[in-house]
Amino acid sequence: MADTVPVGAERASAVDWVAVAAGSLGALMATLDISITNSALPQIQGAVGATGTEGTWISTGYLMSEIVMIPLAAWLTRVFGLRNFLLANAALFMAFSMMCGLSTSLVLMIAGRIGQGFTGGAMIPTAQTIIRTRLPRVQLPIGMTIFGLIVLLGPLLGPVLGGWLAENVSWRWCFFINLPVCAALVTLLIAGLPADRPCWRAFVDADWTGIIGLSIGLSSLTVVLEEGQRLQWFESNEIVAISAIAMLGFVLIGISQFVAPRPIMRLSLLNNPRYASVIAIVVAVGAGIYGISYLVPQFLSLIAGYNAEQSGGIMLLAGLPAFMVMPILPRLLGRVDLRVLVVSGLLCFALSCWIDTGLTAQSAGHDFVWSQLLRGVGQMLAMMPLNQASMASVSKEDSADAAGLYNMARNLGGSMGLAIIGVLIDRRNSFHAEAIRESLTGNSVLGQERLAANAAGWLARSGDLAYAKMQALSQLAAQIDVQAAVMTFAETFYVLAFAMLVCVPLALVLRMPAQPAGSRSASSH
Incomplete structure (x- = not known):
């Protein structure tokens, strides 16, 4: 792929590529964990004493928190600094994965999955940002190819890996497998990203109207989309109430576009x-x-x-x-x-x-x-x-x-x-x-x-x-x-x-x- 870069063009350094590798590994881990529990769901439900209906929250909890974190990642990166933010997310993702793997109750499992989704959701857009900011434009196609492969292959590999682990090892390894991956991710982040300082002013001056709207709007919409068919949509009082909360969230997002200096x-x-x-x-x-x-x-x-x-x-x-x-x-x-x-x-x-x-x-x-x-x-x-x-x-x-x-x-x-x-x-x-x-x-x-x-x-x-x-x-x-x-x-x-x-x-x-x-x-x- 070297000849994709014209002679004389600026090239990314080895450290830049380490940063790209770190971002890509984090995104792969996050996309894998979206679907890795799908094949192992019967074994997980049995172990934590969940019914089929309750078990759907093992997947919904992850998706609900992930979709909230994805648009928040840019703001949180500005607040904490890219390396600090990703290191914290990698450590927390590892902790929440251990929590899921050691769970003996549905409450603990769902709490762990929500935590996984929130910390994993940060790794997907930040990987794309690292590629865009660390690679020169002539090498951008290579970086975006790597990112695109991860986005495509993560959901494909998740059910296969989860099914194999559940059948041949234990469903708990669907979560324990993240331990060595997170350790490698932390190493790459320290080597590839420069140290940076938090900017607490960005936290104080944040678009809190938009943040609240985004959090309740997207999470509620995800629940409506995931659970609506099972609960017969608007025949269910629960779906009607959650839809109203989602609408309130989107109204707040709309207001923030006009009142916030920098909308979330x-x-x-x-x-x-x-x-x-x-x-x-x-x-x-x-x-x-x-x-x-x-x-x-x-x-x-x-x-x-x-x-x-x-x-x-x-x-x-x-x-x-x-x-x-x-x-x-x-x-x-x-x-x-x-x-x-x-x-x-x-x-x-x-x-x-x-x-x-x-x-x-x-x-x-x-x-x-x-x-x-x-x-x-x-x-x-x-x-x-x-x-x-x-x-x-x-x-x-x-x-x-x-x-x-x-x-x-x-x-x-x-x-x-x-x-x-x-x-x-x-x-x-x-x-x-x-x-x-x-x-x-x-x-x-x-x-x-x-x-x-x-x-x-x-x-x-x-x-x-x-x-x-x-x-x-x-x-x-x-x-x-x-x-x-x-x-x-x-x-x-x-x-x-x-x-x-x-x-x-x-x-x-x-x-x-x-x-x-x-x-x-x-x-x-």
Whole structure:
């Protein structure tokens, strides 16, 4: 990748690359821990005495606190200094991970996960900020490629690693594994980042209206999106109350845009059409990535009977293109029109979803191979340029605020995507199951033939006619549910494909600032 830097251009020092490595390792740890508990959830729930409903808070608690911290990270960096802030977060993340791993009650587990989300959320935007501020512009594609790979691979590797640890070692190691990673992170941070002093004036003069609004608004919205479908949305008094709190939070954020000298959430950055286009696309792509990470394992589990480890192997296929193209991707980012890459990525992602609309009740893991590989190409071609465009569209001074807004938008898009998919699956599944049952009347020749064949099979095995008929009816009901689920999955993949296509016109608005031909001026902005 060395020839991506023109002769005579400013190059990053070894210390700069150590700083980039530190930021990247922190981001990888944070993105892994979003999903590492998903596969191990049954074992964790059993150990802490949680029901299935209560167990959802093990994931929701992390997401709720993470999405609050992401936009706060820029302000807290100014208050404490980058190195102090990241060292404190690494130490606290390690402590909260130990708390989760040693938990014997649900309360302790949720408290630990909220702490993990809050400290881990700081590491994602700060990694992007380190890359933007420590690398010259001509080497920015390399740094953003590293960051983009982490954002893509973290959610893919999390369930696989968590499932393997839960099955072969212990679910507690889903958290204990962070101990050596945090130790390595602290070492890299001390070596790669200069010592800095806190600026307590930034704490005193902070936009407290916006901070309070952001904290209650984003956390409440995350809870509504995560729990809304399970609680039947606005039929639940709990969801209505939490939605009202979220609205209050957003009103306070809006007020802060006009009264605060420096708002905690710099919505004014969206006045830049290049940056605003990036945010709109990343919301949709975030919904697609999180949606697929939910849909494919659900299909493999419900329809093909795969366990978490087997499903994880299929999900990892989407990561292969990233490793294969990694050596040439920085060159592509520097030489190919950004719009071409993003549009190509969106089209590949849409095509991969369209391929999966042809799945049947007999489909298994091998039927996802080509769609997963194509999806991996699409995610990479779309997300990598967007990572770079989000930083290149703003000045270095605005990069921390822009990184927070960008990463918050991606996570919020993921939560919104999962909420919409949950509603779609629940309602369309019921619709299709009811429609199939209505078509199987007593006069349905095909239905009667299938019922008779199933009953004959059970009669041959049991010799009891009443039992055989009961089992045949039960078998037919299960087949109806499977067919309804397959039809619903197909419709959901159609919706995701459509969402990607809608983003294509937005991608045409994107622009990359012209880079000077290889001189030091390329990195002076």
